[in-house]
Amino acid sequence: MENEKQARPDAAEVTSDALLARRDFLRRFASVSVAAILLGVSTGCIPRALYGPNPEAVYGPPPVATSTPEPTPDAVYGPAPVEEPPQTP
Amino acid sequence: MDAIDLKVQALEEFVARKELLKKTRPLRYLFWESTLRCNLSCRHCGSDCVKSDSSAKDEIDCESIKRELCSIAEAYPAEKCTFAIIGGEPLVRDEIIDVGAYAAELGFPWGITTNGMLLTEDTIARLKRANLRTISVSLDGTRRDHDMLRNHEGCYDIVTTAIRRLLDDRFFSNFDVICCVSSINIDHLDEFVDELLELGVTAVRFTPVFSRGRAGRNERLMLGKPDYLKLLGFIARQRQTQSAIKVSLSEEGYWGPEWECVVRDDFHYCASGILIGTILHDGRVTGCPSVSRDFIEGDIHENSFVDIWQNGFSRYREDRASAFAQQCEGCEHWILCEGGGFHLLDQKLDRSACCLELLE
Numbered sequence: 001m002e003n004e005k006q007a008r009p010d011a012a013e014v015t016s017d018a019l020l021a022r023r024d025f026l027r028r029f030a031s032v033s034v035a036a037i038l039l040g041v042s043t044g045c046i047p048r049a050l051y052g053p054n055p056e057a058v059y060g061p062p063p064v065a066t067s068t069p070e071p072t073p074d075a076v077y078g079p080a081p082v083e084e085p086p087q088t089p
Numbered sequence: 090m091d092a093i094d095l096k097v098q099a100l101e102e103f104v105a106r107k108e109l110l111k112k113t114r115p116l117r118y119l120f121w122e123s124t125l126r127c128n129l130s131c132r133h134c135g136s137d138c139v140k141s142d143s144s145a146k147d148e149i150d151c152e153s154i155k156r157e158l159c160s161i162a163e164a165y166p167a168e169k170c171t172f173a174i175i176g177g178e179p180l181v182r183d184e185i186i187d188v189g190a191y192a193a194e195l196g197f198p199w200g201i202t203t204n205g206m207l208l209t210e211d212t213i214a215r216l217k218r219a220n221l222r223t224i225s226v227s228l229d230g231t232r233r234d235h236d237m238l239r240n241h242e243g244c245y246d247i248v249t250t251a252i253r254r255l256l257d258d259r260f261f262s263n264f265d266v267i268c269c270v271s272s273i274n275i276d277h278l279d280e281f282v283d284e285l286l287e288l289g290v291t292a293v294r295f296t297p298v299f300s301r302g303r304a305g306r307n308e309r310l311m312l313g314k315p316d317y318l319k320l321l322g323f324i325a326r327q328r329q330t331q332s333a334i335k336v337s338l339s340e341e342g343y344w345g346p347e348w349e350c351v352v353r354d355d356f357h358y359c360a361s362g363i364l365i366g367t368i369l370h371d372g373r374v375t376g377c378p379s380v381s382r383d384f385i386e387g388d389i390h391e392n393s394f395v396d397i398w399q400n401g402f403s404r405y406r407e408d409r410a411s412a413f414a415q416q417c418e419g420c421e422h423w424i425l426c427e428g429g430g431f432h433l434l435d436q437k438l439d440r441s442a443c444c445l446e447l448l449e
Contacts, residue, residue: 022104023097025421028346030096035350080240081130081303 111406120367123185124177135299138177147371157394164395167196180207190219198222208251223263230274256289265292271310294339324352342429342444361431362405379432
């Protein structure tokens with residue numbers, strides 16, 4: 001049967017030095033992250049996001065579409081697939 | 090407590106929850122790769138699907154899948170586990186709709202991922218009767234890009250007709266479009282989203298082309314660093330500015346603090362072998378359909394899926410760090426990233442699983 005309720009994360013697996021380093025990394029991550037990271041999501045396992053205030057400032061201007069001459073489809077898209085048997089890993 | 094403290098607290102909680110899930114492994118998503126056969130032969134296909142029937146002889150029969158579903162429903166709450174039928178193109182195997190109906194009777198919400206070529210009015214009606222709950226249709230850009238990538242002229246028109254049929258029917262509320270982004274279509278994504286809006290599509294997921302299968306043998310399609318940045322920026326901007334369509338990055342790995350929780354709702358989390366299991370077309374069992382075949386955990390010809398799920402998968406769970414040691418040892422991002430997506434790891438090819446390296 002599903003044993004979600006019995007198991008617990010084992011905090012003892014993490015040493016104090018590793019814990020400090022981990023906290024330091026998470027603080028640096030959090031200070032760079034432009035998204036708010038929230039608790040209390042539907043699955044209970046993955047935080048969800050709120051978005052930053054100014055997308056242009058954060059992500060820069062929209063990309064400009066470019067196009068180049070495309071002589072033949074295969075030259076652009078690569079060779080058309082040839083039927084072959086499925087690979088056996 | 091300031092904003093950074095709150096974020097750190099959330100991340101600590103996230104890490105703790107991930108560790109907990111490795112121990113509880115509640116099955117939430119069961120893929121069934123129903124067939125390797127496909128009615129298209131796409132240039133960017135991430136698998137080795139074939140148009141011929143050569144692989145049909147290896148396909149697991151539907152009664153076996155039904156037996157597995159039955160035993161899974163006895164062991165786990167079916168209503169919490171989505172049963173996702175994929176391929177190949179699943180609809181080339183007509184009988185999968187009956188398997189879906191059976192799954193629905195057992196309580197599984199079920200869905201399919203399809204290229205849309207066989208979504209006729211009749212098939213859509215049968216899917217409804219079988220209580221299909223979710224459907225994802227592949228559309229890889231504007232008409233020209235889609236037809237060329239799909240290697241089939243007229244494909245775009247057929248698929249968009251099918252999409253209109255789905256959108257016209259309120260039954261299919263959990264519907265989205267999946268778009269594989271390659272070097273071919275990356276500069277036309279704005280135009281593509283406009284077309285989706287015109288169609289009335291309300292959700293699209295962009296997946297970077299994946300170097301496996303046929304796509305792995307077609308270097309021209311692969312994305313470079315500027316392309317990845319362009320894609321991430323595009324998605325982030327769309328999420329800021331579009332209210333009529335939900336745009337997300339799908340599947341790929343961990344993109345670091347600037348992009349996590351920005352390009353998709355959720356923080357990166359590879360649930361392969363933890364929340365997600367797969368029965369391949371020939372009965373072998375693995376985490377996700379796209380992971381290397383080095384990570385097969387069993388075969389339903391020999392053991393039940395439940396048995397394999399409960400007693401296997403240590404490489405995906407407690408031994409995950411060992412699987413990624415070569416690429417990830419000593420990396421401080423490990424606790425959040427855990428090697429990115431398991432499908433990005435290929436030990437034989439010594440391929441890096443690191444999305445951050447792609448952005449460096």
